[in-house]
Amino acid sequence: MRASIPRSFSAQTAVAPAVGNATLVMTGAELLLSMVEARWTARNGDGSKMDSGLKAQQELGKIEQQLAKLQSVAGQTDDIRRQIQQLNERINTLRKQVSAHLSAWEKTELARHPQRPYTLDYIERIFTDWSEIHGDRGYADDPAIICGMARFHGDDVMVIGHQKARDTKQKVYRNFGMPNPEGYRKALRAMKIAEKFHRPIFTFVDTPGAYPGLGAEERGQAEAIARNLREMARLHVPVITTITGEGGSGGALAIAVAEDLAAQALRITPTDLNQLGCIDGIVPEPEGGAHLDHEAAAAFLDAALAKHMQEVSRLSIPQLLESRYEKFRHMAQFLRVEA
Numbered sequence: 208m209r210a211s212i213p214r215s216f217s218a219q220t221a222v223a224p225a226v227g228n229a230t231l232v233m234t235g236a237e238l239l240l241s242m243v244e245a246r247w248t249a250r251n252g253d254g255s256k257m258d259s260g261l262k263a264q265q266e267l268g269k270i271e272q273q274l275a276k277l278q279s280v281a282g283q284t285d286d287i288r289r290q291i292q293q294l295n296e297r298i299n300t301l302r303k304q305v306s307a308h309l310s311a312w313e314k315t316e317l318a319r320h321p322q323r324p325y326t327l328d329y330i331e332r333i334f335t336d337w338s339e340i341h342g343d344r345g346y347a348d349d350p351a352i353i354c355g356m357a358r359f360h361g362d363d364v365m366v367i368g369h370q371k372a373r374d375t376k377q378k379v380y381r382n383f384g385m386p387n388p389e390g391y392r393k394a395l396r397a398m399k400i401a402e403k404f405h406r407p408i409f410t411f412v413d414t415p416g417a418y419p420g421l422g423a424e425e426r427g428q429a430e431a432i433a434r435n436l437r438e439m440a441r442l443h444v445p446v447i448t449t450i451t452g453e454g455g456s457g458g459a460l461a462i463a464v465a466e467d468l469a470a471q472a473l474r475i476t477p478t479d480l481n482q483l484g485c486i487d488g489i490v491p492e493p494e495g496g497a498h499l500d501h502e503a504a505a506a507f508l509d510a511a512l513a514k515h516m517q518e519v520s521r522l523s524i525p526q527l528l529e530s531r532y533e534k535f536r537h538m539a540q541f542l543r544v545e546a
Contacts, residue, residue, distance in 0.1 A: 229287050232277050236270050236294060243267060244301055260309045261316055264495050267298050267305075302495045314476050318452045322498035324505065326353055326368030326411040329451065332505035333512070334359055334366060340397050342389075346426065349390030351382045351418070354397035359409065360513060365401035367394050368411030371452075385418040391431040395438055398446075407445040407516065413452035440535075445519035445527060447512060449490070451497075484538050487515070 243266045274291050277283070283291075309317065330337055334357035342348045354367045371384035386394075401408050417428055439446060474480070477489045490511045497504035522530065 229277055229280070229283060232273060233287065233290050233294075236273050236277075237290075239266065239270050240294060240297060240301075243270075244297070247301060247305065260305050260313045263305050264302065264317075267302055267495070268499065271295070271298060299494060306495060311476050311479075315453070317496050317498075320452075320496060320498045321371075321373055323413075323452055324497055324501045325372075325413060326366075326370050326451070328501055329368075329411060329505055329508060330355075330357065330366060332502065333509045334364070337366070340393070340400070343392035343396060345392060346389045347387075349382075349387050349393055350380055351384055351386045351414075352390035352394050354393055356400075356406070359407075359516065362516075363404070363406050365397055365406045365408045366411075367397055367408065368451075369414040371413060382418060384414045385416060386414065387418050387420075387423045388426045388428050388431040391417075391428075391435050395431075395435050398439065398442060402442050402444050405444060407447065407519070408442070409512065410446065410448045412448060412450045412454050415453060440531060441528070443524045443527070445516070445522075446531075447515050447519065449508065449512070450486070451508075484534075 243263050247263050274294060277287075278291055324332075337355055337357045339353060339355040351370060352367065353370045354365070357364055357366050369384045369386065370381050372378045372381045398408055400406075417423070417432060419428075474483065477486070480486045481489055488511065491507050493500040493503040493507075519527065
């Protein structure tokens with residue numbers, strides 16, 4: 208006859224392996240975190256050691272994933288939960304230190320991170336009643352640029368942006384975010400619709416540049432870009448542009464040190480562009496970058512867009528055109544001569 212096993216004993220035997228596995232995961236996570244902390248301390252703010260900051264952020268992300276999986280497992284002891292909280296606090300502290308000391312090239316690499324939110328990610332979180340517009344009414348549709356009507360805080364708007372992808376099939380479909388002439392012409396068609404119906408335009412920039420293929424050149428790539436720039440300067444509706452990733456600065460150099468020197472010399476970081484008057488402000492991101500928290504990144508951007516929308520909505524059409532002209536007229540002025 209089989210003896211019955213006491214309920215308390217069976218529960219203990221079930222919990223014991225879980226506790227043992229949790230201890231192993233905690234030990235491994237703490238060891239990895241200690242190694243990252245030691246390497247970052249050894250760097251001591253030396254920006255010549257390339258990719259140190261980005262590598263540290265990647266490793267911190269992996270540790271966080273391990274802790275998140277461990278935290279989701281039922282039956283954790285109070286001691287394990289306390290250790291997880293302590294490790295998360297150390298991760299957040301180190302992430303703030305890393306973010307504050309990224310070099311110019313590391314910031315460029317961060318802007319190209321494949322997990323950063325793209326235009327459709329922001330549309331999903333910031334806008335409502337999205338209705339996409341396809342085709343340039345002349346040649347084809349370009350999936351590298353998406354356009355559509357939507358509502359922003361209840362107001363009718365037009366949204367236009369570059370769209371990248373994360374898996375190989377989608378990257379090919381989106382042409383890696385590099386527009387063809389038909390993409391620019393589709394964008395112009397959407398902007399003219401917005402102007403006709405008095406809708407403000409929100410644009411999202413994230414591209415390594417226009418597609419440089421033979422077919423694109425044959426179909427008038429340069430002319431399409433130039434025409435868009437000219438027509439956008441004349442639009443009688445506000446245009447609010449957000450650079451969500453890279454802004455057409457393709458062609459990375461081969462040597463890491465040269466990349467950093469070029470990035471510093473070109474002054475392409477948000478801080479540099481803000482000082483030069485090329486942009487109107489910098490939208491804060493979650494600690495470590497937008498790729499770590501799409502929801503928080505969208506919330507920060509939503510608040511910034513609402514603020515700028517309120518400001519430009521007060522301007523009359525002549526004031527809007529004049530302010531647009533003055534902005535580009537004085538952009539990146541290094542020397543101003545007083546009259």
